[in-house]
Amino acid sequence: MRSNEIRTKFLKFFEGRGHRIVRSSSLVPANDPTLLFTNAGMNQFKDVFLGREKRDYARACSSQKCVRAGGKHNDLEQVGRTRRHHTFFEMLGNFSFGDYFKADAIPWAWELITKDFAIPKEKLYATIFEGLKDAKANIPRDSEAYDLWRSVGVPANRIFELGMKDNFWQMGDTGPCGPCSEIHYDMGPAASDLGHADCKFPCDCGRYVEIWNLVFMQFNRDDQGQMTPLPRPSIDTGAGLERIAAVLQGKLSNFDTDLFRPLIDEAAALVPQGGIEYGAHHDADVSLRIIADHARASTFLISDGVLPSNEGRGYVLRLIMRRALYHGQTLGMNEPFLYKLSSRVVDMMKDAYPELSETAHHVAKAIKIEEERYEKTTSLGIQELKDNGRVVTYLGNETSFYMWQDKFPYFRHYLPNQLAALMKDPLSAVIRFDQSKRTAPPQNVSWIPGDQLFRLHDTFGLRPDFVADIVGNYGLEVDWQGYNAEMEKQRERARASWKGAEKKTAAPAYQQLAEKQQTVFDGYTQVKSSDCKIVALVQKGQPIPEAKAGQEIEIVLDHTPFYAEAGGQVGDTGRFFAPDGDQELAYITDTYRPASGVTAHKATARDTLRVGDIVTAVVDSDRRDAIRRNHTATHLLHAALRTTLGTHVKQAGSLVAPDRLRFDFSHYAELGEQDLLDIEDLVNQHILKNEEVRTDLMEIDQALATGAMALFGEKYGDRVRVLSVADGSFSRELCGGTHVSRTGDIGLFKVVSEGSVAAGTRRIEAITGLGVLEHIRKADETLGMVGETLRAKPDEVLEAAQKLAEAEKKLRKQLDAQQMKRAAAEAGDLLDQARDVKGVRVVSARVEGVSRSAMRQMVDQLRAKMGSGVIALGAVADGKAALIIGVTQDLTARLDAGKIVREAATLMEGSGGGRKDLAEAGGKNPDKLDACVQAVPGIVEKML
Incomplete structure (x- = not known):
């Protein structure tokens, strides 16, 4: 079956x-x-x-x-x-x-x-x-x-x-x-x-x-x-x-079973040079099973809105994907392959889970991007080992296959063609140590400390068992205890990021209330409700029978027109009055749901309040109207994004506030200027049409059957509210928030920013209504001030700014030329200051009043005149400490400018890097520049 x-x-x-x-x-x-x-x-x-x-x-x-x-x-x-x-x-x-x-x-x-x-x-x-x-x-x-x-x-x-x-x-x-x-x-x-x-x-x-x-x-x-x-x-x-x-x-x-075997067979067929046979070799079979399983998990997680990242759920997804990619590498699969398997997963599972068809393109794209990122980071990881002097080359000769099987048990399950594929630079997973340069670690000290092993894994994707297996063949160890401690810290960071500070367990008072009585929300069509009964007063998580004027409390009513924060929409603010409507009893600063079905109003009491009192609840209507405009605008924006960019776009988060809206969505590239204009225009076209915004209450299955979009991660009941714009022809989504009745109520829509918030996730921030008018006024005011500064009319500001930029460019060129002349003149004096360090001439000096480009030219000139030696020049350029190291080519086999500059830069709270013959660093503490420059001869001496 x-x-x-x-x-x-x-x-x-x-x-x-x-x-x-x-x-x-x-x-x-x-x-x-x-x-x-x-x-x-x-x-x-x-x-x-x-x-x-x-x-x-x-x-x-x-x-x-x-x-x-x-x-x-x-x-x-x-x-x-x-x-x-x-x-x-x-x-x-x-x-x-x-x-x-x-x-x-x-x-x-x-x-x-x-x-x-x-x-x-x-x-x-x-x-x-x-x-x-x-x-x-x-x-x-x-x-x-x-x-x-x-x-x-x-x-x-x-x-x-x-x-x-x-x-x-x-x-x-x-x-x-x-x-x-x-x-x-x-x-x-x-x-x-x-x-x-x-x-x-x-x-x-x-x-x-x-x-x-x-x-x-x-x-x-x-x-x-x-x-x-x-x-x-x-x-x-x-x-x-x-x-x-x-x-x-x-x-x-x-x-x-038929849930896995088609994926395993397809993965086996993707192995280079004709594929491999599942069942022929134990270790290869393990890798194929891991790849098949992780392809399923990655596909479904990304389809449900999780994207690879360095925290929370995204971090776990990244671990799953990189484990699959690592096992693909062991089989010689050095090109992206997992995204191809995701398409197979969709084909196999789409009948049971139709959402897979809708997200298939998005899922494949996300996986391929992560695969490309993994290749890049693992390449950098291998380079990191090489840069540390621990791994200096790789063996790219298939004739050495048997030697590698003998020396490295880790590679014994490879066939020659698989090993050859694995040895392709830059991944160079098959690597050897230059024993002539390897020094034994201090007694009882691991050769690779735990924090470095974790960094190679977390940052560069090199699995710790891979590193340990390699170094173990030379009698060396890795610090597993330190590595595990770093992993536990990462787990804690992940747990903290997905639990969230505000998502704590509800106070017992609210848990008990949720079991007895639910708050009825009656604010979709009104902002004022009479005869609201206070069913609970809570202070610091504990129920209290009454509250005095001035106390900060939370109030629960049997019914309320106040919208509790949910679905990205912020909670309402407003006031509670006595039943006659004259006496203010409480000022409401926020509204939220502390437990399922319970709405709590954060408040400052203006008068004595008691459980059982009757109040009239009045929402700040101007603020609510602004929120309604922005919330409906997010639906229009979502539809415009899908129309303009493609149906792979899915909402990944939102904020609907009275002064702005923020919308996160799945997409893999920066939006161009024309894209943003097209999106903005499409939203405004629907606003100008003044189309009806209709809300229908229906069964969840019926709603989905009409094509209404549901957001994964949101919790829906059996009956849901469906918001439709233009009778659903432009937008139809499940939404429990508050909205305008016609699109024309929004007024105008303006994008104010677009950027990236995570891999594969973009963010747009926008304003509507009177916010757009205020934005235009501020822009006009700024333009006027710039015009006054440039002594130009508003329509002449751009031309005036371009002329000013061109003049500044010419002056900078003249300044650079003067600095170059000065540098050439000073080069001879600096050479006279050269020190002999174990037979190597070293110039280390601080220079004044030069830019970085001038410093580079000075280093090049000094190396040319010196013939053989090390040059280290430091300066404060643009308010920041800078250090440039040059090493002549004849010394790069023994001295590395990148290593010298990195060690020296730590003295001025900086960092840097570069090639073996030329490297640069910047520092946060210019006061330590002299110490940094003076330390270079000693660093060179240690390296020789």
Whole structure:
């Protein structure tokens, strides 16, 4: 049975039993700072299980996209080396939110796998929770599950009782939890990773594979560890599609199923010089499996809006991609290849996940750009090793193949043609050490410190095991402890960047309120609401019964016209009044959602407020109107970008404020001046047409069927608001924000900046309405001031500025010429100051009143006159310290100008580099320039 059929059969089975088929959520969790990636089917239903969110169905089923490659659930290093570990996988699941329980879940699971999937009963085992009794908890054995398994026909000798580690599930230290029951399949002795021929269940050698886990949420654990039964227990199940496919397709490994094998075969065919055969060599097979798995993960993550970067989710994606590229290199694939596999992933998975078709071009482009960046950084990494004097050349001769296999075990799995491909400069992965220049490391000191090893990995893409394998053949070591410490620091930075400072767990007061009462937003059509009841007053996270005038507090109402910050739109400000509308009770400075369904108003009390009081809530209407203009303008901008640049453009973030809008989007090149003009013109054309902006409330599936765009990473309910411009012919998006009723209300649209915020992500900032008028007035004012300075009329300013620039250019040329003459005159005097350092003449001096270009000419003249030696000149040019080092060609085998200048520059808090014969550095501390210049002879002496 093919995987597409398995997925469909699973969903249709549960749909026929009253379940709503719910589409997979994004791999980027919506509003859940506890998760790096979506890693289970229940993630999107978390708030439903916790009682914080209501749905119009009590039964659901899904095929959920999942990634486990970071945080607690991290399978990255195991992928490709085992039969069943993956970064990206699909989790089939059925869920009950207080509806049915074990008596239905177990028989349905057994029916599906033994009848619909026709898996032999004699190959299956079931597990139940054995119970626990200790000082904190007394959890009984799950006898109910045992009896149900027996009732469907599972023999007693095939039901096993396991403990907390294997058969008890909990969402966290507190909250819903309960026993679970697993179904395992006997893959046979050939599947044993340990070669067991006659082991028995539950041996964990790999023979017995879990294919379905049924979680029974029936308890609530408090902060003391005590568990009490839930009034409405729930069901959460998870079945790995890849594992079920392996069972139904008769494969020992998930990688041999139709979900992976086409990708593996295509990767094998892409290996240079005719490709390789999968299954012919163990190490090459591992690399092919890693490439196939990581191609799936990269494709789906980028499709869901993640892009390679140096922090958070983007950093994990970069690790995944570079691991695939590294293994491609070991097979001789030195040209971009992963982007080609992404197209194959799209072809294989687009029927189940239609969004892949929409993002295919964008995904392939993003992957190819990262591949090109990887090639560049690894080239620089090899050069970094060479520059340090540790690796000085590479072996580019295929006749030395057997010598390399003998000296470097790392390369023993290569065929000669693969090794030859790997030796192509500049990647030069096959490299040797110049032993005549290698000096032994100090005793007990690693040859490559951990921080440098981490830099080679993180900055240049050289895997640490690659570096360690090379240097290990010479009896040298790397500092693994230091490397691991640097990696942990990077992980902490990644965790901090995706959790975000403001995304903390809601205060208990708000968590409790979310379970009892939701705030109704009634501000789409009005900015004033009467008879609003204060249901909570909160100060520093704690509930208070009343607040006095002057106190900074947060106020929760039963209904409000104030929009809480969401979807990039900032929260409303305004005031609360007494019911008669005269007395001001509170000034509202911001509005946000501290917990799902709860709106909190940050406020300064103007009078005494008590829980239960009735107030009239009034939004700052002028500010709201400005926000509405900017929010609708972002929709017009998004549509204009897609029209002008292509449908690969997707929103990557936004800010909608009263004074401006900011829009981040996926695109790979800087927008030209004409592009920006075309986009600006298109938006303004639709504004001038004064088109209707209509909002419709509809079911999510119906909305998507109309072509409405949904933003991945945003959380949508079952019913959504669909915003359409020009009856949807120009723009149609899901959006819960506030908007104008006609495009003409926006007034005018003006782009004020465009730039890059990350690889493959651009940002436009723009203004609308009165903001554009203010922008024009300021521009006119600036133009007038420039005209006064240049003594020119506004229409003559450009010509006057061009003449001034030309005059300045001529003066600079004259100044440079004078400096050159002075430099030539001083060259002889400087040569007289040369010192002898171990037989090498060294000139080190500070010169005054010269530019960098003049200094370079002085260095060239001195080298020519000296014949053989080192020149070091320092000067303060343009307010900054500068140092230039020149080495004559006959000495470059022993002395490197780049190394000299780098070491000297540290004395003036600077950095630099260059060639062996000429290098430059700049410094932040001009006061240390003299010390820097004077240090050069000593640096030269150490190098000789």
